[in-house]
Amino acid sequence: MGALQPGDALLWMLVGLPAAAGAALLVCGRRADRAAAAVAVAAAAAQLVLAAAAAVQRPTATAPALPGISFGLAVDGLAAVGVCTLAAVFAAVAVFSAGERGEPESGGGRSGAAPDGVRRYGAHYYGLLLLFAAAMSAAVTATDLLTLLMAWEAMGAASYGLIAFHRSEPRSGRSAAVSFITTRTADLGMYAAAGAALAGGVPGLDLSGLAGLEAPWNHVAAGGLLVAALGKSAQLPFSFWLSRAMDGPSPVSALLHSATMVAAGGYLLLRVQPALAATGWPAVAAAWVGALTAVVLGAIACAQRDLKQLLAASTGAQLGFVVLAAGIGGVSGGAAQFAAHAAVKSLLFLVAGVWLAALGTRDLAGLAGAARRHPVAGGCFTAGALALGGVPPLSVWVAEDLVLAGAPAALHTAGLAASALAAGYAGVALAAVWRRPEPKGGGAQAAVGGAVPSGSGGAVGIRRPAPGELLPLPALAAAAVLLGALALPGVHAWWSALLGHPGAPVPGLAQAAGSGLLAVLVLGAVTSWRLRRPAARAADRRWVRWPRSxxxxxxxxxxxxxxxxxxxxxxxxxxxxxxxxxxxxxxxxxxxxxxxxxxxxxxxxxxxxxxxxxxxxxxxxxxxxxPQTGQVHQYYAQAVTVLAAVALVFVLVAAVV
CATH class of the missing domain: 1.20.5 (Single alpha-helices involved in coiled-coils or other helix-helix interfaces)
Structure with a gap:
C-alpha cells in the first residue's frame, strides 16, 4: 500500500476514531466511568465533522487483506447520505445519554445503580455505543463483501451487548439472545453471497461486480443478500425480534432502530439494487416483502398499548418502504425514506425515553397528559408523530410519495394502505400523550401499575426531565420537518443527481394531494376518536390481542x-x-x-x-x-569342484538341446 492520502486518512478516521474510543473505554472499564460520557460526546462530534467532510470530498480508501481481496471504503452519493445521517443521529443519542439522569430501576438498590434508584450509563455502555457506531460507519462505506461482512458481524455483536445492557434483569438477556440469534440466522445469507461471489469470480468481492455474476451464482448472491437484509431490517418473517429489542435502554432503541442496525438492511438493498434487478426475482421479492411488512406491521402498531412497542412496529413498517424502493429501483426515494425515518424515529424514541425517566412508564394509558406536562418534549413528539403519519409537507409524506411514484399499481395500492395505517398509529400515539389525565386515583393512573414493562418503574411523576435530555430534541424535530423540502423540484433534482439517479420519477400533483389528504383524514379521525373515549385504555378484545402480540x-x-x-x-x-x-x-x-x-x-x-x-x-x-579354513589348496579344490559342476551343467544342457 502506498503513501496515505488525505482521503484515505479521512475515511480511516471516520471508522477508526469511534472504534478506538470505544475500545479504550471498554478496556479501562469502571475506571473510565466519569469520563465516558465526555469521551463519547467528543467522539460523536468529531465523527459528525468527519462525515460532513467525507460527504463533500467523496474519498476512497483501501488496505490489503487477503490475496486478491482488499479492505475497501468509499463515499459516493448514497454513502454520503448514510454517513451523515448516522453521524447526526449518533451525536443526538450521545448527547441525550450524557444528559439523561437514567431510567428508573424496577427493583432499586441494584449493583451499578445510583442512590436515587436510577441506572447510570458508564464506560461499558458508551464503549459499546461507540463500537457500534464505528461498525455501522464501516458497513455504510464498505465497497466489498469482506469489509461488509466484518462490519456486519461487529454491528451484531455490539447490538447484543446494548440490548442486554440491563443484564441484571433476566428478560433483557433473553431478549438480546432472541434478537441476536434471529438476525444471525438471516446473516447466513451474506456468507452464502460471499461464497457465490468467490465461486463466480467477482474481482475482490466488490459489491459493484455482483450485478455481472452469471447463473447460478447470481441467484445465490442476490438471494443471500436479500435474506440478510430482511433479517436485519426486521421485515417479515423476521419482524418479531424488533419487539424483543425494546427491552434495551431508550437511547439504544433510538440509535439501533432509526439510522443504524434496523435501517442497515434497507440501506444494503439500496446499495446492491443493480444486482437485485439483474437477477430478477430478488427485486420482485424485495418489493412485495417490503409492501407486505409495511401493511402488517402498520396494523400491529395500531394495536399496541406500549409506546416503545408501537414505535418498534412502526420502524419495521416504515423500513418496508425502503425495501420496497430497492425492489422497484427507486434508490432516490428509498434514500429519502432512510433519512426521514432516521430523523423521525430517533426523535420519537428519545422522547419516549424522556417520559420513561420522568413518568416511570411507557404504557399509553399511563402517558395521558405527558405532552401537556412536558411541553418541549410534547411539542417535539408532536412534530415527529405528524411527520410519521405522513402529514404534508413533512418529511415522511414526501419520502413515501417518492417511493410510490415509480411503483406498479398493486404495490402502489399496498403502499397507500400502509401510509393510511401509519397515520392511524401516529394518531394513537398523539391522542395518548395529549389526552387529559384522569383524576388522581382514576383509570389512567391505576392502569400504570402492573402494565409497566420490567425496568420501567411503577410510579408516576418520578422527576422532571434533565436539560441534557431535551437538548437534541429540537434539532431532530427540525430535521423531521425540513426534510420535506425534498418535494421542491430543484431540491429533488439535486437529490436524485447526488444519488446517481437523475430524472427519478416524482409523484404527480394528484398523487401527492391524495396521499396527503388521506393521511390528514385518517390521523384526524383516529386522534379524535381516541381522545373522546371514556376509558384510558382500549378494551382488550380478542381481535386486538393477536396483532398486539x-x-x-x-x-x-x-x-x-x-x-x-x-x-x-x-x-x-x-x-x-x-x-x-x-x-x-x-x-x-x-x-x-x-x-x-x-x-x-x-x-x-x-x-x-x-x-x-x-x-x-x-x-x-x-x-x-x-570351508573358511584359510588354506589356499583347499580354496583351489573348492574352485575346481565348482567349475566341474558348471561344466557338467553345460554338458547336460547341450545334450538335451
Whole structure:
C-alpha cells in the first residue's frame, strides 16, 4: 500500500476514531466511568465533522487483506447520505445519554445503580455505543463483501451487548439472545453471497461486480443478500425480534432502530439494487416483502398499548418502504425514506425515553397528559408523530410519495394502505400523550401499575426531565420537518443527481394531494376518536390481542424453526450417544479381547515359526563357515569342484538341446 492520502486518512478516521474510543473505554472499564460520557460526546462530534467532510470530498480508501481481496471504503452519493445521517443521529443519542439522569430501576438498590434508584450509563455502555457506531460507519462505506461482512458481524455483536445492557434483569438477556440469534440466522445469507461471489469470480468481492455474476451464482448472491437484509431490517418473517429489542435502554432503541442496525438492511438493498434487478426475482421479492411488512406491521402498531412497542412496529413498517424502493429501483426515494425515518424515529424514541425517566412508564394509558406536562418534549413528539403519519409537507409524506411514484399499481395500492395505517398509529400515539389525565386515583393512573414493562418503574411523576435530555430534541424535530423540502423540484433534482439517479420519477400533483389528504383524514379521525373515549385504555378484545402480540410471530418461529431444530439436535445427540458412542466404546473394549485371543492362539505359532527360521539360518551359517579354513589348496579344490559342476551343467544342457 502506498503513501496515505488525505482521503484515505479521512475515511480511516471516520471508522477508526469511534472504534478506538470505544475500545479504550471498554478496556479501562469502571475506571473510565466519569469520563465516558465526555469521551463519547467528543467522539460523536468529531465523527459528525468527519462525515460532513467525507460527504463533500467523496474519498476512497483501501488496505490489503487477503490475496486478491482488499479492505475497501468509499463515499459516493448514497454513502454520503448514510454517513451523515448516522453521524447526526449518533451525536443526538450521545448527547441525550450524557444528559439523561437514567431510567428508573424496577427493583432499586441494584449493583451499578445510583442512590436515587436510577441506572447510570458508564464506560461499558458508551464503549459499546461507540463500537457500534464505528461498525455501522464501516458497513455504510464498505465497497466489498469482506469489509461488509466484518462490519456486519461487529454491528451484531455490539447490538447484543446494548440490548442486554440491563443484564441484571433476566428478560433483557433473553431478549438480546432472541434478537441476536434471529438476525444471525438471516446473516447466513451474506456468507452464502460471499461464497457465490468467490465461486463466480467477482474481482475482490466488490459489491459493484455482483450485478455481472452469471447463473447460478447470481441467484445465490442476490438471494443471500436479500435474506440478510430482511433479517436485519426486521421485515417479515423476521419482524418479531424488533419487539424483543425494546427491552434495551431508550437511547439504544433510538440509535439501533432509526439510522443504524434496523435501517442497515434497507440501506444494503439500496446499495446492491443493480444486482437485485439483474437477477430478477430478488427485486420482485424485495418489493412485495417490503409492501407486505409495511401493511402488517402498520396494523400491529395500531394495536399496541406500549409506546416503545408501537414505535418498534412502526420502524419495521416504515423500513418496508425502503425495501420496497430497492425492489422497484427507486434508490432516490428509498434514500429519502432512510433519512426521514432516521430523523423521525430517533426523535420519537428519545422522547419516549424522556417520559420513561420522568413518568416511570411507557404504557399509553399511563402517558395521558405527558405532552401537556412536558411541553418541549410534547411539542417535539408532536412534530415527529405528524411527520410519521405522513402529514404534508413533512418529511415522511414526501419520502413515501417518492417511493410510490415509480411503483406498479398493486404495490402502489399496498403502499397507500400502509401510509393510511401509519397515520392511524401516529394518531394513537398523539391522542395518548395529549389526552387529559384522569383524576388522581382514576383509570389512567391505576392502569400504570402492573402494565409497566420490567425496568420501567411503577410510579408516576418520578422527576422532571434533565436539560441534557431535551437538548437534541429540537434539532431532530427540525430535521423531521425540513426534510420535506425534498418535494421542491430543484431540491429533488439535486437529490436524485447526488444519488446517481437523475430524472427519478416524482409523484404527480394528484398523487401527492391524495396521499396527503388521506393521511390528514385518517390521523384526524383516529386522534379524535381516541381522545373522546371514556376509558384510558382500549378494551382488550380478542381481535386486538393477536396483532398486539405481533401476530404470534415469535411463537410461530419457535414452532416452525426452533422446535424442529432442537428436536433434530436432540435426535442427533441420542444417535451419537446410543449408536456412535456405543460403537466406539464397543470397538475399544473389543481390542483387548482380540489381543488376548491372538496372544493365546496365534502368537505361539508365529513365535515357533520364527524360532525355527532362526535355527535354520544359524545352521546354514555354521555350515557356510566350515570351508573358511584359510588354506589356499583347499580354496583351489573348492574352485575346481565348482567349475566341474558348471561344466557338467553345460554338458547336460547341450545334450538335451
Amino acid at each position: 405481533w401476530l404470534g410471530l415469535e411463537r410461530a418461529a419457535r414452532v416452525a424453526v426452533v422446535t424442529p431444530v432442537l428436536a433434530t439436535a436432540r435426535g442427533l445427540a441420542a444417535f451419537d450417544d446410543r449408536v456412535l458412542d456405543r460403537a466406539v466404546y464397543g470397538a475399544a473394549s473389543g481390542v483387548p479381547r482380540v489381543s488376548a485371543a491372538l496372544a493365546r492362539r496365534v502368537e505361539p505359532a508365529v513365535e515357533s515359526a520364527i524360532a525355527a527360521l532362526a535355527a535354520g539360518a544359524r545352521a546354514l551359517g555354521t555350515r557356510a563357515r566350515r
